Amino acid sequence: MRLPKAGTIEIVPSILDADFARLADELAVIEQAGIRMVHLDVMDGHFVPNITIGPPVIAKLREHSNLVFDSHLMISEPVKYAEAFAKAGANHITFHIEVVEKPKELIDKLHDLGCTAGICLNPETPVENIKAVAPLCDMVLVMTVHPGFGGQEFMLEAAKKVAEVRRIVGPGVRIEVDGGINTETIPKVISYGADTLVVGHAIFAEPDRVAAINAIRAAIG
Ligand code: DX5
Numbered sequence: 539m540r541l542p543k544a545g546t547i548e549i550v551p552s553i554l555d556a557d558f559a560r561l562a563d564e565l566a567v568i569e570q571a572g573i574r575m576v577h578l579d580v581m582d583g584h585f586v587p588n589i590t591i592g593p594p595v596i597a598k599l600r601e602h603s604n605l606v607f608d609s610h611l612m613i614s615e616p617v618k619y620a621e622a623f624a625k626a627g628a629n630h631i632t633f634h635i636e637v638v639e640k641p642k643e644l645i646d647k648l649h650d651l652g653c654t655a656g657i658c659l660n661p662e663t664p665v666e667n668i669k670a671v672a673p674l675c676d677m678v679l680v681m682t683v684h685p686g687f688g689g690q691e692f693m694l695e696a697a698k699k700v701a702e703v704r705r706i707v708g709p710g711v712r713i714e715v716d717g718g719i720n721t722e723t724i725p726k727v728i729s730y731g732a733d734t735l736v737v738g739h740a741i742f743a744e745p746d747r748v749a750a751i752n753a754i755r756a757a758i759g
């Protein structure tokens with residue numbers, strides 16, 4: 539399981555609105571529908587005001603799923619926990635620039651652990667802060683809401699940063715957007731240069747996940 543090379547548009551369902559008591563089944567449904575990656579939102583109650591899952595849950599899910607595990611670490615100490623997430627079976631690990639002083643060292647460490655590396659910036663964080671290291675990553679994650687909760691309203695100004703990131707990284711690095719991504723906002727983020735679309739509420743808050751995925755595919759065109 540490896541992050542697909544840049545050049546395709548990927549829908550990446552976020553588990554935040556899924557049924558946490560039936561996570562393996564939820565993953566099986568999206569995998570059956572042809573999805574290749576799942577976005578695992580990890581929250582520590584410190585970097586963000588919410589708590590979700592950690593390595594033990596990811597390790598158990600790994601036994602049930604062939605999806606690429608795209609782990610979004612919304613935690614204050616990603617350096618400390620990177621290895622535990624890699625060992626649990628995360629394939630791609632994204633950390634927040636806001637809490638890492640030496641991002642190049644962490645990117646190298648993630649690669650050494652056999653993972654692809656992602657860097658993320660919050661809506662208020664300038665692109666300038668990731669300029670030097672973004673090209674070293676496999677994917678850049680641009681938050682289009684303040685991290686912490688699913689189902690929030692899309693922030694257009696934050697999404698516009700995607701175009702700036704694209705100019706910096708060129709075509710070979712994926713750009714992921716996360717927060718308020720749905721059939722209405724997808725054309726905008728694609729026009730800015732995003733190719734990896736995290737979708738939480740618009741899939742897992744719908745009773746028919748497959749129909750929701752197909753509606754999103756139609757919006758991509
Ligand atoms: C927000 C998370 C997102 C979230 C997106 O803190 O990082 O991945 O689940 O959910 P929606 O698509 O509902 O905005």
Ligand code: ZN
Nearest residue numbers: 577579610716
């Ligand atoms: Zn996320």
